[in-house]
Amino acid sequence: MNLKNYIDFYALLQSHKPSREENRAFGLEIEDVNYSPFKQILLWVQKYEGRLKKPLLSQQIGSYLYGLTLTLAILAFLLGLFSGMGLLSYSGHEPVNVIYFLAMVVLLPLLTMILTFFSMLKAGSSHSFLVHISPAFWMERVLQLLPKKVQHTLKELPLTPQLTNWMLIKRSQLLALLFSLGLLVSLLGMVTTKDIAFAWSTTLQVSPQEFHSYLLSIAFAWRDLFPWAVPSLELIEQSQYFRLGENLDMSMIQNASKLGEWWKFLAFTTLFYAIFLRFTLWLFTQWGFRYALLKSFLSLEGSTTLLREMNEPIISTASPKEEQLFTSHEKQYGMQIAKLNSSYDVTLGWAMSSSELTVLNDTMQVTSKDVFEVGGANSLSEDSAIIAKSQGNVLFYVKSWEPPTMDFVDFLEELVIQVEHVTLTPRGTSNEKYIATQKELEMWGRKLETLHLKKVWLKI
Amino acid sequence: MTSMHPTFAVVGHPNKGKSSIVSTLAFDDSVQISDTPGTTTKKRSFPLTVDGKVLYELFDTPGFQRARRVLAWLEKHEVPASKKHEVVLAFIEAHKDDERFNDEVQLLEPIMAGAGIIYVVDGSKPYGEEYEAEMEILRWTGQPSMALINHIGESDYSQEWKRALGHYFKMVRTFNPMLATFSQHLLLLESMAQLKEEWIAPVNHSIDLFKAYHEQMFERSANAIAKLMYKSLSHVEQFALTQDDASKEEREQIEERYQVVLRGLEQTSQKQIEQIWNHHHLEKEQESLTFEGVDLFSKESASLFGLTRKELLITGATGGAMTGAGIDLMFGGGTFLLGSTIGAVLGGSSAFFGFNELSDVKVLGKSLGTNYLEMGPMKNINFAYILLNRTLFHTTKIASHSHALREIVQLKMGRTFTEKWMDDTLRKSLEKYHTLFRSKDEVKAEVLSEYEVLIKDVLKHLID
Numbered sequence: 001m002n003l004k005n006y007i008d009f010y011a012l013l014q015s016h017k018p019s020r021e022e023n024r025a026f027g028l029e030i031e032d033v034n035y036s037p038f039k040q041i042l043l044w045v046q047k048y049e050g051r052l053k054k055p056l057l058s059q060q061i062g063s064y065l066y067g068l069t070l071t072l073a074i075l076a077f078l079l080g081l082f083s084g085m086g087l088l089s090y091s092g093h094e095p096v097n098v099i100y101f102l103a104m105v106v107l108l109p110l111l112t113m114i115l116t117f118f119s120m121l122k123a124g125s126s127h128s129f130l131v132h133i134s135p136a137f138w139m140e141r142v143l144q145l146l147p148k149k150v151q152h153t154l155k156e157l158p159l160t161p162q163l164t165n166w167m168l169i170k171r172s173q174l175l176a177l178l179f180s181l182g183l184l185v186s187l188l189g190m191v192t193t194k195d196i197a198f199a200w201s202t203t204l205q206v207s208p209q210e211f212h213s214y215l216l217s218i219a220f221a222w223r224d225l226f227p228w229a230v231p232s233l234e235l236i237e238q239s240q241y242f243r244l245g246e247n248l249d250m251s252m253i254q255n256a257s258k259l260g261e262w263w264k265f266l267a268f269t270t271l272f273y274a275i276f277l278r279f280t281l282w283l284f285t286q287w288g289f290r291y292a293l294l295k296s297f298l299s300l301e302g303s304t305t306l307l308r309e310m311n312e313p314i315i316s317t318a319s320p321k322e323e324q325l326f327t328s329h330e331k332q333y334g335m336q337i338a339k340l341n342s343s344y345d346v347t348l349g350w351a352m353s354s355s356e357l358t359v360l361n362d363t364m365q366v367t368s369k370d371v372f373e374v375g376g377a378n379s380l381s382e383d384s385a386i387i388a389k390s391q392g393n394v395l396f397y398v399k400s401w402e403p404p405t406m407d408f409v410d411f412l413e414e415l416v417i418q419v420e421h422v423t424l425t426p427r428g429t430s431n432e433k434y435i436a437t438q439k440e441l442e443m444w445g446r447k448l449e450t451l452h453l454k455k456v457w458l459k460i
Numbered sequence: 461m462t463s464m465h466p467t468f469a470v471v472g473h474p475n476k477g478k479s480s481i482v483s484t485l486a487f488d489d490s491v492q493i494s495d496t497p498g499t500t501t502k503k504r505s506f507p508l509t510v511d512g513k514v515l516y517e518l519f520d521t522p523g524f525q526r527a528r529r530v531l532a533w534l535e536k537h538e539v540p541a542s543k544k545h546e547v548v549l550a551f552i553e554a555h556k557d558d559e560r561f562n563d564e565v566q567l568l569e570p571i572m573a574g575a576g577i578i579y580v581v582d583g584s585k586p587y588g589e590e591y592e593a594e595m596e597i598l599r600w601t602g603q604p605s606m607a608l609i610n611h612i613g614e615s616d617y618s619q620e621w622k623r624a625l626g627h628y629f630k631m632v633r634t635f636n637p638m639l640a641t642f643s644q645h646l647l648l649l650e651s652m653a654q655l656k657e658e659w660i661a662p663v664n665h666s667i668d669l670f671k672a673y674h675e676q677m678f679e680r681s682a683n684a685i686a687k688l689m690y691k692s693l694s695h696v697e698q699f700a701l702t703q704d705d706a707s708k709e710e711r712e713q714i715e716e717r718y719q720v721v722l723r724g725l726e727q728t729s730q731k732q733i734e735q736i737w738n739h740h741h742l743e744k745e746q747e748s749l750t751f752e753g754v755d756l757f758s759k760e761s762a763s764l765f766g767l768t769r770k771e772l773l774i775t776g777a778t779g780g781a782m783t784g785a786g787i788d789l790m791f792g793g794g795t796f797l798l799g800s801t802i803g804a805v806l807g808g809s810s811a812f813f814g815f816n817e818l819s820d821v822k823v824l825g826k827s828l829g830t831n832y833l834e835m836g837p838m839k840n841i842n843f844a845y846i847l848l849n850r851t852l853f854h855t856t857k858i859a860s861h862s863h864a865l866r867e868i869v870q871l872k873m874g875r876t877f878t879e880k881w882m883d884d885t886l887r888k889s890l891e892k893y894h895t896l897f898r899s900k901d902e903v904k905a906e907v908l909s910e911y912e913v914l915i916k917d918v919l920k921h922l923i924d
Contacts, residue, residue, distance in 0.1 A: 399588065
């Protein structure tokens with residue numbers, strides 16, 4: 001798991017997202033890891049990263065970040081090296097005060113490590129001032145002033161504050177580690193190439209015995225294993241130095257070779273406090289960064305949907321085929337009448353009983369020579385016989401709510417051959433007082449419009 | 461060839477709501493529903509699939525058009541009851557290329573392939589003898605069948621329908637696709653399973669899956685709502701300033717942009733919710749999100765190295781204090797934290813007073829500082845509830861909206877809607893999250909999940 005996977009994941013979600021079906025199929029393929037959403041995502045990224053355009057965004061950003069870290073690392077190492085050389089610069093006139101160096105390799109690392117610890121606790125906050133005071137933060141900001149296209153892309157990346165903070169904390173530790181390595185290298189280099197006389201000097205009232213006990217406390221981690229790397233009380237006494245009068249103590253000059261022995265203690269102090277502890281912290285920040293990265297993977301927009309798509313079965317109820325589009329004829333039927341005649345040659349009723357037809361005629365104040373029920377339970381031959389008997393003007397009742405079926409259309413087409421005039425009268429239910437609704441009349445009109453029968457009039 | 465899974469053919473007279481029933485049962489609003497007869501001309505399959513595996517299949521079919529002619533053809537063949545289905549098969553074979561019987565062939569094909577029959581009638585209109593030919597044809601097929609009384613209109617003729625249908629079907633049920641709830645939907649499926657003993661287990665399995673599917677819909681809706689709330693409340697609109705002070709036009713411009721973004725977020729979320737509930741073709745009318753009474757304040761801000769003046773001040777003061785603390789430590793605490801205090805004051809004041817000067821410094825033609833106008837995150841506490849109310853109302857409407865309805869959905873929220881779902885305890889719980897969304901802090905995925913659970917409970921309360 002690394003930043004590359006995260007950026008590839010982001011890029012895939014942005015522009016190359018597979019379909020839901022593909023995701024589910026892959027989810028089933030890797031069902032044995034469905035207990036770990038993170039593993040599922042990683043495998044998904046591995047499967048689909050080939051779809052990403054080259055050069056990969058992760059490669060661009062990765063190489064930028066690598067370059068940035070390398071530049072800062074070299075600067076930190078050089079800074080450490082030159083700081084060490086400055087602290088250990090020795091002209092031969094005065095001994096080198098070990099307190100400065102100790103402050104640099106004990107106090108500074110401890111202080112910054114405490115700050116790091118607190119900034120780790122607050123790493124989730126988007127305004128962590130503890131991160132803002134990190135030199136790495138400022139070095140990075142200054143380098144960002146250099147014009148580079150990738151910086152714009154980097155700003156677009158959805159890096160959570162937690163992830164950004166951990167990236168900075170991790171980088172700070174690496175830079176501090178390299179700074180300390182620079183210090184150690186300068187110490188070893190100076191010790192090898194120069195005869196440095198170390199001493200200790202302070203304005204504070206500190207006796208050699210007290211100073212010895214401080215140093216023993218500092219050396220708690222190695223004093224039993226490597227006692228030769230802890231200055232003896234005798235050495236401490238011999239190397240106490242006062243600058244007043246600019247005269248060196250004679251005993252110091254006599255024991256000049258012994259004064260160099262301090263380097264072992266300084267080297268071990270650097271190794272333990274500035275390097276070992278920092279390295280341990282750096283390892284810890286690696287873990288913190290991985291944790292933040294893991295969280296970021298899962299909180300990235302689209303990741304929840306992806307996991308859902310991989311883990312939830314696709315339940316579909318819709319038709320796989322598109323329906324053929326039906327277009328209705330909105331044109332109004334032209335042959336409409338508003339009033340029925342007072343008499344007709346024949347009255348027909350589609351799927352209506354004779355008694356119903358009689359009631360209807362009475363209601364409409366219409367008389368008719370013959371009244372026949374057609375359709376409904378009639379056989380086709382019975383209907384044909386009625387058509388044969390029909391002639392002249394025909395009043396034809398239909399149930400307004402029943403749509404005209406092709407069975408009805410067949411009958412009507414046969415009927416118009418035989419008769420002169422058909423008045424089609426849709427009637428409503430008895431509850432509706434036999435009055436057809438406008439919608440129903442429109443439905444009948446639309447159907448008649450498609451039939452082009454010149455003898456059929458619609459009673460509206 | 462018969463299917464391995466249960467299949468059901470929804471058949472009947474034209475315009476009796478077959479497509480509406482299928483549309484509702486299949487949660488599919490793409491089915492054409494019209495009061496013009498003959499809208500459905502081809503049978504259409506609606507399979508319930510889980511990961512591509514069909515559990516059961518529904519067929520929407522055209523209505524009977526020439527039922528009497530078909531029945532006449534069948535009755536010409538005098539065969540014992542055990543052979544009647546063969547006559548129906550012979551009819552299909554003889555007329556599959558005959559345009560006149562296209563609809564009958566389309567509706568009989570799935571039945572003869574083993575589908576259970578669901579015969580649909582309109583219980584709001586009187587029974588008529590013309591239906592008997594249709595029911596007789598279905599009897600000839602020999603397939604298990606049930607009748608479903610749909611209620612398209614307001615009148616009720618269901619008693620006379622039940623008496624008539626009872627002669628042809630063992631099971632008669634009432635189902636209104638426009639008003640059916642999810643549980644009524646499941647009850648109907650249970651009834652359908654009774655048509656054949658071997659269908660009971662697969663249909664019951666389908667019912668369980670439907671429940672899971674329904675649960676998924678709630679979860680996904682809650683997820684969409686939670687995201688909308690988070691994005692809307694936390695949104696910050698920034699506008700780079702060319703001059704030191706923002707003009708009136710620039711202030712108006714940022715306010716408009718802010719509102720457009722928030723409206724856009726709401727629309728996207730609504731579309732997403734409609735997709736979740738399978739309303740892909742829905743049309744709606746709704747008042748757009750207004751900001752009346754919601755005071756929106758824009759403020760000018762500046763940053764240096766990505767830090768605001770306040771952040772830089774804190775950073776400077778902390779850095780100074782830390783340096784001073786180092787000096788204090790070197791003196792073994794004898795300085796009584798004077799080093800830290802002086803360091804903090806020096807660091808803080810340098811950062812504060814040097815902010816403007818440093819901002820104007822140009823490196824490689826680029827200013828170190830940036831001036832911008834900013835609006836958001838939303839400060840108004842009530843806005844969250846306005847938005848949440850709207851989105852919950854929309855989701856409730858969509859989730860309860862029948863897939864058979866085709867008219868424009870009117871989203872008019874009554875004044876009492878809030879009372880239906882919110883009480884003081886819930887408000888307090890919600891406010892905790894809204895406050896977090898409004899802060900500029902990162903909201904962790906697990907916090908959003910907690911909020912989602914809360915929203916899901918509200919949705920279940922409103923919809924179920």
